[in-house]
Amino acid sequence: MISAADYAVELHGISKRYGDFTAVKALDLAVPKGSIYGFLGPNGAGKTTTIRMILDIVKPTSGSLTVLGAPSAMDVRERIGYLPEEKGLYKKMKAWAVIAYFARLKGVDAKTAKSTARELLERYGLSDFADKKVETLSKGMGQKVQVLASIAHKPEFVILDEPFSGLDPSNQQVMEDVIQDLNRTGTTIVFSTHVMSHAERICDRILLIAKAEKIFDGTIDQAKALIPKVVQVSGINDAAQLAAIPGVKSISAEGGMPGSFSVQMAEHADPQQLLRDCFQHGIELTSFQYHEPNLHDVFLHLVGDDAKVASFR
Amino acid sequence: MNNSLHIAGREYAENARTKGFWVNLLMFPVILFLSIKVPQILEEKAKPARHFVMVDQTGQFDVVVDRALERHYQMAVMKKLLEYQKKYAKPGLNDQGPDQAELLEKMPAQNMGINPSDPASGMLEMLAEQNPELLDTLAQPGGLDMFINMLASTLVEDPPMFEAPRQMLIRDEIPAGALDGIDVEHADPKEIVRALKPYLLDEKPLADTDEPLFALVIIPQGAENQIKGPGRLPKNPLECADEGVQFWSTNLTDTDLSRLVENAINKEVQRREYVRHHLDPDEIEKVQRTTMQFASFDPKKAEGEEIVSMADTIRKWAPIGFVYLLWVAIFTVVNMLLNNTVEEKSNRIIEVLLSSATPWEIMCGKLIGIAGVGLTMMVGWILSLLAVLKFMAGPEVEWAGTLFDVIQSSGLLPLFALYFLFGYLTYAGLFLAIGSLCNTVKEAQNFMGTATVILMVPLFTMVFIAQDPHGSLATFLTWVPLYTPFVMMNRAAADPPMFDLIGTGILMVLTSILMLWLSSRIFRLGVLRTGQPPKFLELVRSITTSFKEQ
Ligand SMILES: Nc1ncnc2c1ncn2[C@@H]1O[C@H](COP(=O)(O)OP(=O)(O)OP(=O)(O)O)[C@@H](O)[C@H]1O
Ligand SMILES: [Mg+2]
Numbered sequence: 001m002i003s004a005a006d007y008a009v010e011l012h013g014i015s016k017r018y019g020d021f022t023a024v025k026a027l028d029l030a031v032p033k034g035s036i037y038g039f040l041g042p043n044g045a046g047k048t049t050t051i052r053m054i055l056d057i058v059k060p061t062s063g064s065l066t067v068l069g070a071p072s073a074m075d076v077r078e079r080i081g082y083l084p085e086e087k088g089l090y091k092k093m094k095a096w097a098v099i100a101y102f103a104r105l106k107g108v109d110a111k112t113a114k115s116t117a118r119e120l121l122e123r124y125g126l127s128d129f130a131d132k133k134v135e136t137l138s139k140g141m142g143q144k145v146q147v148l149a150s151i152a153h154k155p156e157f158v159i160l161d162e163p164f165s166g167l168d169p170s171n172q173q174v175m176e177d178v179i180q181d182l183n184r185t186g187t188t189i190v191f192s193t194h195v196m197s198h199a200e201r202i203c204d205r206i207l208l209i210a211k212a213e214k215i216f217d218g219t220i221d222q223a224k225a226l227i228p229k230v231v232q233v234s235g236i237n238d239a240a241q242l243a244a245i246p247g248v249k250s251i252s253a254e255g256g257m258p259g260s261f262s263v264q265m266a267e268h269a270d271p272q273q274l275l276r277d278c279f280q281h282g283i284e285l286t287s288f289q290y291h292e293p294n295l296h297d298v299f300l301h302l303v304g305d306d307a308k309v310a311s312f313r
Numbered sequence: 314m315n316n317s318l319h320i321a322g323r324e325y326a327e328n329a330r331t332k333g334f335w336v337n338l339l340m341f342p343v344i345l346f347l348s349i350k351v352p353q354i355l356e357e358k359a360k361p362a363r364h365f366v367m368v369d370q371t372g373q374f375d376v377v378v379d380r381a382l383e384r385h386y387q388m389a390v391m392k393k394l395l396e397y398q399k400k401y402a403k404p405g406l407n408d409q410g411p412d413q414a415e416l417l418e419k420m421p422a423q424n425m426g427i428n429p430s431d432p433a434s435g436m437l438e439m440l441a442e443q444n445p446e447l448l449d450t451l452a453q454p455g456g457l458d459m460f461i462n463m464l465a466s467t468l469v470e471d472p473p474m475f476e477a478p479r480q481m482l483i484r485d486e487i488p489a490g491a492l493d494g495i496d497v498e499h500a501d502p503k504e505i506v507r508a509l510k511p512y513l514l515d516e517k518p519l520a521d522t523d524e525p526l527f528a529l530v531i532i533p534q535g536a537e538n539q540i541k542g543p544g545r546l547p548k549n550p551l552e553c554a555d556e557g558v559q560f561w562s563t564n565l566t567d568t569d570l571s572r573l574v575e576n577a578i579n580k581e582v583q584r585r586e587y588v589r590h591h592l593d594p595d596e597i598e599k600v601q602r603t604t605m606q607f608a609s610f611d612p613k614k615a616e617g618e619e620i621v622s623m624a625d626t627i628r629k630w631a632p633i634g635f636v637y638l639l640w641v642a643i644f645t646v647v648n649m650l651l652n653n654t655v656e657e658k659s660n661r662i663i664e665v666l667l668s669s670a671t672p673w674e675i676m677c678g679k680l681i682g683i684a685g686v687g688l689t690m691m692v693g694w695i696l697s698l699l700a701v702l703k704f705m706a707g708p709e710v711e712w713a714g715t716l717f718d719v720i721q722s723s724g725l726l727p728l729f730a731l732y733f734l735f736g737y738l739t740y741a742g743l744f745l746a747i748g749s750l751c752n753t754v755k756e757a758q759n760f761m762g763t764a765t766v767i768l769m770v771p772l773f774t775m776v777f778i779a780q781d782p783h784g785s786l787a788t789f790l791t792w793v794p795l796y797t798p799f800v801m802m803n804r805a806a807a808d809p810p811m812f813d814l815i816g817t818g819i820l821m822v823l824t825s826i827l828m829l830w831l832s833s834r835i836f837r838l839g840v841l842r843t844g845q846p847p848k849f850l851e852l853v854r855s856i857t858t859s860f861k862e863q
Contacts, residue, residue, distance in 0.1 A: 057667045057841065074671060082668040088660030092327060104319050105669040150665070 007066075008033050008157045008188040009054055014063030016049050023049040025212040026063065031190060031205075036183050038199035039192035040295075041209040042303055047192040048085050050209070051161050054190075055082055068157055078107040081155035085162050085192075087143045091135035096121060098134060099149040106153035113152065120148040124174060140167050147178060158182060160191040164198055176202055196295040206295070210303040220295065227293050227301045231271050233278075234260035235286030245277045259286075316670040320678025325685045328649050337645060338690055342697035349705050363570050364485045364519060365528040365562075366512075368505055370498055371537050374558075374578050378530070381577035382482055387448040389478045390457065398464050401472035482570050485526075488512060488519060502533045506561060513561060528562035530574055540582060629779065629806050631719060635729050636775045636803045638694060643736045643798075644768065646687035647744040650679060654748030654840075655757050663840045672837040676829075680741055687737060695726070728805045735821035736798035742828030749832075749839030771799035782807035791817060794824040 009031040016024040024046040031037045039047045052058045054065065056073040067073040073080055089098050099117035104110065121130045126144060134142055143166055151158055163179070164172050172195075179189055179202055193199055199206055200220060208216040208223070216223055228249065236242055236259045243251050247269030254260035265271060271290040278285055328334055369375040450456050461475055487497075492508050506529065511517040515525035539557040558578060560571045587594045657663045666675050702717040720726065747764075751757040770790070778787045782804040790800045791809075797817050801809065 052664075055668045057664060073668070077669055080668065082665060084661055084664040084668075086661035086664075088662050090323075090327070090656075090660075090662065092330075093323075101319070101323055102665060102669065105316055105666070107315070146665075 006033055007031060008035075009065070009067050009190070011050075011054070011065045012063055014050075014053060014060045014065055016046075016053060016058065017061045022212050024053070024060075024209075027209070027214055029207060029214070029217060031188060033188050034183070034186055035188060035204040036179060036202055037188075037190045038203035038206040039190065039209070040194075040196070040199055040206055040299060041192075041215075043194075045209045046212045047209065048161055051085075051159055051190070051192065054159065055080070078153065079156050081106075081150040081153065081158040083147055083150045083158075083160040083163055087139075087146050087166070089134045089142055089146055089149070092133060094131055094133055095126065095137065095145045096130045098145060099152050102149040103152040106155070108153045116152050116154075117148070120152060121145075124148065124178065140171055143167065144171065144174070147175070151178070151182060155187065157188045158190070160189070162193060163191050164193055164195055172198070196299055200295040208299070208302060215302050216298075223295065223298045224293050225267070227298055228267070229265040229269065229271055229290070229293070231263040231265065231274060232260070232289040233263060233285055233287065235284055236261055238283070241281060241283055242278070245274065245281065247274060247277070316674045317678040317681060320666075320670065320675055321680075321682035321685065324653060324679055324682025327653070328683065328686045329689060334686065334690070338693045341694050342701050345698060345701050346705070349701070360481070361524050362479060362481055362483055362522075363527040363567070364483050364522060364524050365530060365570060366485050366487050366509065366526065367530040367532075368487070368497060368502075369530075369532045370502075370534045371532050372498075373537055374532050374581060377577045377581040378574055379484065381573055381580075382484060383452060384448060385482060385573055386478075386480055387451050389481070390451060391448065393478045394457075394460060394464070394475065397472075397475050398467065401468045403467060403469055482573065485519060485521075488517070488526075491517075499534065502531045502555070502559060505529075505531060506559075509561075513563060515563075527564065528560060528570055531559040531561070532578075533557075533559065537582075542586075631716065631725060632803050632806045633775050633779050635725060635805075636771060636799050638691070639729065639733055639736060639799060639802055640772055642687055642691050642694070642733060643740055645690065646683050646737065647740045649686060650683045650741055651744040651748040651757055651761070652754060653679065653683075654745055655751050655754050658749065658751070658840055659753055667840070672840070673833055676745060676833055676836055679745065680738070680829075683741065684734075684737055687733070691730075691733060725805055729802065732798040732802045732821075735825050738825035739795065739798070739821070739828045742825065742832040746832035746835040746839065749836040767795070771796055771803070775799070775803050778803040782809065788813075792820070794820060797821050797824070 007030045009029065011027050011029040013026045013028060014024060015022065015026050027046075027050060029050075039050065041047050049058065053060045054067060054073060056067075064071070068076040068079055070076045090101075093101070096114070096117040099120065100110075100113040103113040103116060108116070118127075118130055121127050124144060126141065126148075129137060129141060129145075134145065137145065147160070147163060150160070160179075163175050167175055176198060179191065183189055183202075203220060205219050206216070206223060207214065216226065232254065233242070234254070234257060239251060239253075239261065242248065242261065242263065247266050249264045249266045249269075251261045251263050254262050263274065265274065275285075275288055278288075367375055367378060451460060457475075457477065487509075491512065492505065495504055495508060497505070509526070509529050512519065512526040513529055519526055533556060536557050539553065558574070560574065562571070584594045587597050657666065663675075670678070699717060699720070702720075743764075747760050748757060751760060774786060774790060778784075778790070778800060781787060787800060787804055790796045791804070791813055793800075797820055801813070801817050804813075
């Protein structure tokens with residue numbers, strides 16, 4: 001039995017309209033405490049709008065929400081950290097001072113803010129830049145500083161809007177580490193991204209939205225289960241025999257090569273079982289290939305066509 | 314509230330650390346100092362002595378001009394002597410007398426003659442006018458020493474030697490050979506001018522000095538008959554301008570000499586008229602020095618102190634300076650506010666701020682922080698103003714001391730602080746709203762372009778309002794909320810009616826509250842907006858809807 005107290009965020013039928021245009025439509029969502037939740041979706045899907053509504057930066061047109069048990073994020077803002085989509089910092093301030101300043105706004109006392117700022121910069125490889133002005137940092141470094149600024153007050157709930165954009169591969173790794181480090185200490189994390197591999201690696205659950213509407217919400221495994229498993233086999237003499245095996249939904253000839261087929265599996269069928277069944281039925285195979293579908297496939301499968309339409313709206 | 318203070322602290326630190334802020338802060342005293350000191354130095358050291366020659370074909374006036382020159386120099390000596398006495402007076406001696414401020418409060422303001430910025434020389438002129446004997450004594454051989462000996466007992470031990478001032482107006486002999494072959498007594502003045510022109514144009518040097526010939530004065534034959542007066546206009550004065558005294562000079566801005574010559578000659582002409590009418594010029598002169606005590610009184614002042622004093626005159630003009638300071642201060646700081654807001658918006662820092670603090674807190678924080686910057690600047694300015702005035706307030710720059718005393722005692726400073734506060738709040742509200750609607754500094758500046766014209770009004774009108782503080786222009790502008798603080802500051806010294814004082818007080822409070830309220834609405838809507846600034850109607854609509862939402 002999961003009670004309301006176990007969710008960091010609950011959205012109940014939340015909508016946002018800008019004039020006639022609906023940016024988010026009747027969205028329901030529950031983010032369990034301690035989870036890492038990925039918001040995925042094509043450009044213009046409504047991810048940022050949802051995040052802003054969670055933070056009470058924009059007011060929902062209809063629907064209700066709770067954040068850490070409160071009706072508005074403003075009431076619990078000291079327990080929340082936020083990295084906005086468009087990154088920017090005070091250019092004339094020193095890196096450590098920016099981090100300390102935002103921590104202070106979240107109620108951290110001056111001394112702790114200062115020491116935490118330096119500690120974080122050190123931990124994530126920026127100690128050389130601690131006393132540099134923000135305007136002298138590169139975009140990626142500035143972004144790292146901003147991420148640190150959003151977590152310096154040790155929030156229990158962190159929202160990061162596209163934390164990976166603009167980072168080089170090794171810093172993307174650092175960013176993943178930051179998220180996982182935070183999660184290890186019990187922090188709930190929501191982040192949005194367009195890079196499926198990050199989501200796949202670190203998310204417990206994902207929310208997929210397109211054109212303002214929720215398409216999918218659940219664990220990574222559940223998401224993957226949404227698309228049929230496909231096995232490539234070759235060396236088949238009798239296609240009918242293959243089709244008769246339980247768990248096989250349909251088969252189709254693989255282009256060009258005689259005896260090569262794509263096998264679409266039934267929803268809960270196990271590819272391993274298919275291999276065993278082939279063996280039992282004396283079907284000889286020259287090759288058997290099974291690729292676990294990844295999130296990228298899921299994304300394209302679910303929103304592929306929509307995404308193109310949305311991006312040219 | 315805590316958040317507001319953090320935000321305020323950051324705004325303050327960021328703006329107080331900019332170069333512009335310090336330049337602003339330091340420029341003011343430096344400019345003030347230089348604008349007092351430079352003319353003084355120029356006057357004392359750099360202004361060249363004026364050499365001139367005079368050809369008096371009538372032979373009647375060169376004596377009077379010489380005497381006037383002598384007088385002029387004695388006045389300069391006397392002035393310097395007074396400064397010398399003040400500068401090296403035994404400490405404590407001057408304190409016993411009524412102090413400057415008190416004296417000024419008592420001294421009747423003059424309708425003319427005394428320039429409020431330089432009362433010392435004005436007074437000296439009056440003194441000389443009324444006691445020519447004093448100057449005569451000074452002119453006698455040993456006269457100066459006698460004066461110095463007289464002063465000696467009032468001075469500190471071993472004062473530096475008194476240095477007599479330079480002679481600024483010098484009548485030279487006609488350069489040797491310049492008028493050879495010309496019958497100076499009877500020649501056509503044109504001929505004399507032609508002969509001396511090279512000297513005037515600095516083509517030929519004078520013999521005993523590097524200075525060029527500054528002027529040539531010619532009093533042609535028969536000039537003594539070219540006298541204008543009631544009932545005496547012998548010829549068309551336009552046609553015979555060259556029949557009277559001719560003053561030739563390439564420099565027409567320095568009128569010291571021409572005025573001196575003109576006055577001396579006219580005085581002599583008048584003296585002759587008296588004689589012609591069988592009047593005794595000496596008696597007349599005595600009579601002319603007879604005046605009745607005259608003073609202006611102000612019925613609004615406390616009983617017994619109604620006299621309109623020198624201090625009042627200064628007080629009347631001092632607000633102009635304050636209006637200017639107020640204007641500069643307010644617009645300097647609200648511009649900072651505008652720029653910071655636009656920066657936060659264009660950087661999208663505002664979004665992080667909004668996740669940490671309410672729009673209201675952010676606004677308050679910015680207002681407080683920038684107000685702090687403004688206050689620092691003002692306090693800096695006023696302290697440095699007072700310091701510079703105090704420092705400069707020697708006998709040479711008497712008005713500086715006067716101004717210092719008047720500013721201290723006039724009660725203008727608290728009013729200034731009050732009007733700064735309300736002016737700031739009103740304009741800060743306005744600029745914050747503008748800032749929150751603009752995405753780039755450039756956009757904000759476009760907005761500002763139009764605004765500036767409207768905002769300049771208090772500067773354009775400040776002199777008129779000081780002259781006529783209860784006139785219809787002043788009264789009208791007083792009740793235009795955007796101008797109230799400036800105009801009331803402008804009128805502050807003229808004891809505006811109680812109704813205006815209290816009425817505008819209430820008006821300013823209401824205006825600033827309304828402005829802040831409106832701008833908090835606009836700020837909330839504006840900061841998150843991107844794209845074109847909204848149209849006016851759209852703005853009004855969104856304000857009203859946001860009002861309904863709450
Ligand atoms: N202030 C606004 N006024 C009008 N429309 C808006 C506003 N903010 C967002 N929208 C619209 O709402 C839709 C969703 O925008 P949102 O920023 O939430 O998308 P997103 O999922 O974050 O996209 P991206 O991946 O590109 O960041 C977009 O079509 C956008 O044009
Ligand atoms: Mg987005």
